Amino acid sequence: MIESIFIFIAVIAITALIFGGWLVVTIIRGIIRLAMYLFDIDGQRARPMPLPGQNxxxxxxxxxxxxxxxxxxxxxxxxxxxxxxxxxxxxxxxMW
Ligand SMILES: [Zn+2]
Structure with a gap:
């Protein structure tokens, strides 16, 4: 009976760790995406710029x-x- 309670607590702890790690990764990704949007580092928007001149x-x-x-x-x-x-x-x- 006591062993099952320990297993239950361990499962909750592991779940909390996984969720916490996922939450941290999601927040960091959001910050990086926001920084790229604010500083215009995004390659998809910067690349088409030199193309019209070469056509x-x-x-x-x-x-x-x-x-x-x-x-x-x-x-x-x-x-x-x-x-x-x-x-x-x-x-x-x-460009340089
Ligand atoms: Zn000519």
């Missing part, structure tokens, strides 16, 4: 200025070489 590149020729895809090596209209490598370097330097 289009304007021809460097003053009399052409044709819009070209970022991956194009030569202009679609005049056939001049696109300064793609220089633009990427400038953008990376500006």
């Amino acid at each position: 289009s590149a304007t021809c460097p020729q003053a009399n052409c200025r044709a819009p070209n895809p970022a991956g194009a090596a030569f202009c679609r209209r005049c056939g001049r070489q696109m300064p793609r490598a220089q633009r990427v370097t400038v953008r990376r330097a500006a």
Whole structure:
């Protein structure tokens, strides 16, 4: 009879420990999520920012200025070489 009471107390203690640990983890996760939201560290919102600039590149020729895809090596209209490598370097330097 006394042994069953001890087992009952032990089960309650283990349950309380597990619940307490889960509660602490949940609170810490909530604090981290709130901090990420407040300081805008969230990668899902920060990543799409540089993409729109890479989708289009304007021809460097003053009399052409044709819009070209970022991956194009030569202009679609005049056939001049696109300064793609220089633009990427400038953008990376500006980011840092
Ligand atoms: Zn062109």
